Amino acid sequence: MPDPKAALAGHPFFSGIDPSIGETLAECAHEVSFPAGRFLAREGEPASGFLLLECGTVALELHRPGRMPIVLETLHEGELVGTSWVIPPYRWSCDVRALDPIRAIAVDARCLRGKSEFDPKLGYELLKRFLPLFVQRLEAVRLQLLDVYGETPT
Amino acid sequence: MRSPDPFVPSLFRVDRVWRESADTVTLGLLPIQGEIPAFRSGQFFMLYAFGIGEIPVSVSGLWGQGPLLHTVRAVGPVSQALCRLRPGDTLGVRGPYGSPWPLPQAEGGDLLLIAGGLGLAPLRSALLPALAERERYGRIALLYGARSPADLLFGEERGDWSSRGDLQVEVTVDHASPAWRGSVGVVPARISHTRFAPERAHAFVCGPEVMMRYSAAALLGAGVPPARIFLSLERNMKCAFAVCGRCQFGPTFVCRDGPVFSYDRIARLLSIREL
Ligand SMILES: Cc1cc2nc3c(=O)[nH]c(=O)nc-3n(C[C@H](O)[C@H](O)[C@H](O)COP(=O)(O)OP(=O)(O)OC[C@H]3O[C@@H](n4cnc5c(N)ncnc54)[C@H](O)[C@@H]3O)c2cc1C
Ligand code: FES
Numbered sequence: 001m002p003d004p005k006a007a008l009a010g011h012p013f014f015s016g017i018d019p020s021i022g023e024t025l026a027e028c029a030h031e032v033s034f035p036a037g038r039f040l041a042r043e044g045e046p047a048s049g050f051l052l053l054e055c056g057t058v059a060l061e062l063h064r065p066g067r068m069p070i071v072l073e074t075l076h077e078g079e080l081v082g083t084s085w086v087i088p089p090y091r092w093s094c095d096v097r098a099l100d101p102i103r104a105i106a107v108d109a110r111c112l113r114g115k116s117e118f119d120p121k122l123g124y125e126l127l128k129r130f131l132p133l134f135v136q137r138l139e140a141v142r143l144q145l146l147d148v149y150g151e152t153p154t
Numbered sequence: 155m156r157s158p159d160p161f162v163p164s165l166f167r168v169d170r171v172w173r174e175s176a177d178t179v180t181l182g183l184l185p186i187q188g189e190i191p192a193f194r195s196g197q198f199f200m201l202y203a204f205g206i207g208e209i210p211v212s213v214s215g216l217w218g219q220g221p222l223l224h225t226v227r228a229v230g231p232v233s234q235a236l237c238r239l240r241p242g243d244t245l246g247v248r249g250p251y252g253s254p255w256p257l258p259q260a261e262g263g264d265l266l267l268i269a270g271g272l273g274l275a276p277l278r279s280a281l282l283p284a285l286a287e288r289e290r291y292g293r294i295a296l297l298y299g300a301r302s303p304a305d306l307l308f309g310e311e312r313g314d315w316s317s318r319g320d321l322q323v324e325v326t327v328d329h330a331s332p333a334w335r336g337s338v339g340v341v342p343a344r345i346s347h348t349r350f351a352p353e354r355a356h357a358f359v360c361g362p363e364v365m366m367r368y369s370a371a372a373l374l375g376a377g378v379p380p381a382r383i384f385l386s387l388e389r390n391m392k393c394a395f396a397v398c399g400r401c402q403f404g405p406t407f408v409c410r411d412g413p414v415f416s417y418d419r420i421a422r423l424l425s426i427r428e429l
Contacts, residue, residue, distance in 0.1 A: 059332065059338065068332065068333075071330045072338065073338050076337070076347060139342075139368065140340045140342070143364065144328045147301065147328065148271070148364050148365050149270060149271035149300055149328065149361075
């Protein structure tokens with residue numbers, strides 16, 4: 001198994017991380033892999049952590065009764081999957097399905113939240129990395145909602 | 155042959171029609187008399203559907219390589235009439251007008267083409283010459299966003315582009331069913347996944363204005379200097395040669411000074427709501 005500390009530091013989401021913080025994070029991390037087609041999470045299930053994708057693509061899907069599920073977004077190599085672990089009640093807000101064979105670093109949320117309580121430096125570092133991600137995703141959702149290609153630009 | 159009265163169009167005949175999607179076609183046009191006037195990538199012509207009206211439409215092909223190509227989406231009376239044309243039908247054409255994509259300026263560095271929806275058509279006219287002279291550029295990437303898989307244009311040709319080793323093609327849609335194997339998400343979010351050196355890159359962006367503003371913000375965030383980001387603006391037009399004032403955008407006329415503008419020139423104007 002590759003060393004989670006090196007894998008974490010090498011992932012774009014944690015690029016340039018202070019080595020001591022990287023070490024603490026690695027204590028909550030392990031490598032995982034999933035075959036294509038596997039659901040990595042289901043809407044409503046406890047969000048026990050997040051994944052840093054190293055290889056492969058996942059789809060965030062919303063199921064609809066009697067209709068095909070809709071793909072909200074795809075996430076690719078170098079991206080982070082899962083933000084529901086940050087905010088109570090810590091439950092996945094959509095399904096996550098592997099489109100390809102996936103290799104990722106899984107980070108355990110309970111472990112991370114526990115460490116952040118006692119290590120404000122770690123908590124602040126996480127805040128600085130997750131907050132821009134939330135803003136980027138919010139902006140992307142706004143743009144999707146506008147349906148800029150569909151309707152008149154008036 | 156160009157008429158001496160700048161408002162009078164030349165007569166062209168539809169040579170071929172390609173259906174690109176449910177509401178979009180590409181027209182191949184040939185002049186009834188004379189030659190196709192020389193034009194450059196990024197410029198536009200005024201196309202006149204007889205008895206209905208005239209609209210600006212960008213070139214989607216290259217000069218000197220067969221018919222004059224225009225890709226038109228049916229949104230209103232004139233564009234619908236153009237989309238209904240069949241081979242052998244005639245229409246009025248005048249132009250070319252406007253500023254081209256600054257391809258020579260981009261030589262020697264990386265080139266990012268960022269297209270939203272129908273914006274792929276004007277950018278096709280920049281991509282083709284860049285691919286024909288591939289050695290003049292560093293990395294070339296095409297980022298293309300559309301509403302859904304059914305709305306994607308130039309299907310076959312895109313397949314060829316994607317299979318080239320010297321071109322990164324990223325296609326993404328806003329909405330899809332699980333049957334779609336590609337990416338779902340907005341174009342600006344794909345910029346951070348594109349391989350390019352921002353300090354020596356040029357970016358050409360074409361699509362709905364909101365999408366262009368978000369893309370420009372993402373490019374600036376990635377470190378591309380504003381003077382190297384180029385947007386193709388759309389404004390209603392009438393004369394197309396800076397006489398009527400219809401397309402005025404602050405101190406500039408989109409028909410003459412644009413439609414392709416560098417971001418540093420128009421960033422302030424884009425933020426003025428009334429324009
Ligand atoms: C420089 C330039 C280049 C252009 N290049 C192209 C091109 O390559 N292909 C092309 O199809 N169009 C292009 N356009 C846009 C085209 O000129 C307009 O869509 C035109 O107004 C359509 O005229 P219409 O009579 O069919 O519809 P209008 O009566 O003008 O419009 C009907 C409805 O469609 C809306 N509408 C207008 N333009 C658009 C649009 N672009 N997208 C969605 N809804 C719209 C209007 O707000 C209105 O509600 C270009 C415009 C400019 C200024
Ligand atoms: S369209 Fe008349 S000034 Fe530009």
